[in-house]
Amino acid sequence: MGDDGTREWAAGDGFIELDGLEKVFDVRRRAGRFRRERQRVRAVDGISFRVARGEMVGYIGPNGAGKSTTIKMLTGILTPSGGRVRIAGIDPARERTRLASRIGVVFGQRTMLWWDLPLIDSYRLAHRMYRVPDARFRANLDRCVELLDLGDLLKVPVRQLSLGQRMRGDIAAALLHDPDVLYLDEPTIGLDVISKTRVREFLRELNRDRGTTVLLTTHDLQDIEQLCGRVMVIDHGRLLYDGTTAGLHEAGGGERTLVVDLERETPPLELPGAPGARVVRVEGTRQYLAFPATQSAAPLVARVAAAYPLVDLSVREPDIESVIARMYGERAGA
Numbered sequence: 539m540g541d542d543g544t545r546e547w548a549a550g551d552g553f554i555e556l557d558g559l560e561k562v563f564d565v566r567r568r569a570g571r572f573r574r575e576r577q578r579v580r581a582v583d584g585i586s587f588r589v590a591r592g593e594m595v596g597y598i599g600p601n602g603a604g605k606s607t608t609i610k611m612l613t614g615i616l617t618p619s620g621g622r623v624r625i626a627g628i629d630p631a632r633e634r635t636r637l638a639s640r641i642g643v644v645f646g647q648r649t650m651l652w653w654d655l656p657l658i659d660s661y662r663l664a665h666r667m668y669r670v671p672d673a674r675f676r677a678n679l680d681r682c683v684e685l686l687d688l689g690d691l692l693k694v695p696v697r698q699l700s701l702g703q704r705m706r707g708d709i710a711a712a713l714l715h716d717p718d719v720l721y722l723d724e725p726t727i728g729l730d731v732i733s734k735t736r737v738r739e740f741l742r743e744l745n746r747d748r749g750t751t752v753l754l755t756t757h758d759l760q761d762i763e764q765l766c767g768r769v770m771v772i773d774h775g776r777l778l779y780d781g782t783t784a785g786l787h788e789a790g791g792g793e794r795t796l797v798v799d800l801e802r803e804t805p806p807l808e809l810p811g812a813p814g815a816r817v818v819r820v821e822g823t824r825q826y827l828a829f830p831a832t833q834s835a836a837p838l839v840a841r842v843a844a845a846y847p848l849v850d851l852s853v854r855e856p857d858i859e860s861v862i863a864r865m866y867g868e869r870a871g872a
């Protein structure tokens with residue numbers, strides 16, 4: 539037992555544990571010219587899950603679903619209105635300082651770096667704030683600088699960095715004290731394809747080599763598909779789905795789209811031997827082919843490439859909103 543009567547975390551327990559977690563906000567809204575009404579918003583409405591050490595889990599949902607509120611309770615910034623949350627046996631709201639050395643947080647839309655200072659200065663401040671031993675700080679910094687390609691950026695003031703550079707800088711800042719858990723809120727938002735790929739590769743390596751537990755909030759289903767074996771979907775503060783990424787597509791019945799740019803205008807492509815695939819739109823030399831999201835794109839790509847002269851190909855994922863809308867539709871119709 540810990541000093542406060544809580545049991546210490548033991549291997550085999552969930553590393554992140556939520557039991558019936560709730561957060562209710564009292565908000566005052568205008569209800570007429572002079573009247574204001576108090577309204578209760580159940581931002582998180584009884585969420586329970588376990589995440590094992592070393593898992594990499596997606597936490598997704600539409601705007602206002604309650605994702606950020608959950609993350610804020612996991613970091614101790616917000617105190618729950620009900621239920622229970624533990625990270626490695628620690629109650630975040632009661633022991634925020636003790637927890638701080640175990641977690642790293644990256645908010646894609648907000649930087650934790652000092653805007654006017656060179657990047658390296660934010661790292662030096664984190665070094666002191668977290669009291670990281672010198673040798674460990676050096677080793678972690680060197681590793682991040684190498685893997686995130688930050689060498690030329692360390693002396694540049696943060697405000698002069700591009701969005702992708704800044705995001706890499708923020709991820710490094712969150713990792714200098716070797717946290718066991720990393721929370722990422724929209725880490726690829728607004729990044730170009732190359733920056734996204736680089737960030738994803740880094741996260742995959744971090745999880746594989748260091749066993750860092752990662753909880754990832756994103757609107758980009760490709761982040762989830764490329765990084766997470768497991769995904770949780772929340773909406774209106776409730777857990778709607780907790781399972782594999784492939785299962786998410788089955789539950790949502792979604793379709794992906796293969797966008798094909800042809801050398802010349804062509805009648806709608808014929809695709810014998812590609813079950814479930816069909817042309818849904820033709821725009822000049824570009825054609826859009828829908829196919830079940832549960833299938834790999836590879837056989838369809840091979841089929842199209844063998845039969846038609848191509849300029850380019852890309853695959854578009856269904857957006858999270860449409861997957862969730864279909865999940866609701868199926869439930870309502872069930």
Ligand SMILES: Nc1ncnc2c1ncn2[C@@H]1O[C@H](COP(=O)(O)OP(=O)(O)OP(=O)(O)O)[C@@H](O)[C@H]1O
Nearest residue numbers: 563565579581599600601602603604605606607608
């Ligand atoms: N401090 C607050 N005071 C009052 N209401 C809040 C507060 N923070 C969040 N909410 C409300 O709680 C609900 C959940 O918000 P939250 O920010 O957790 O959603 P989200 O899933 O992170 O959305 P997004 O993807 O837009 O960031 C929303 O209805 C929001 O308006």
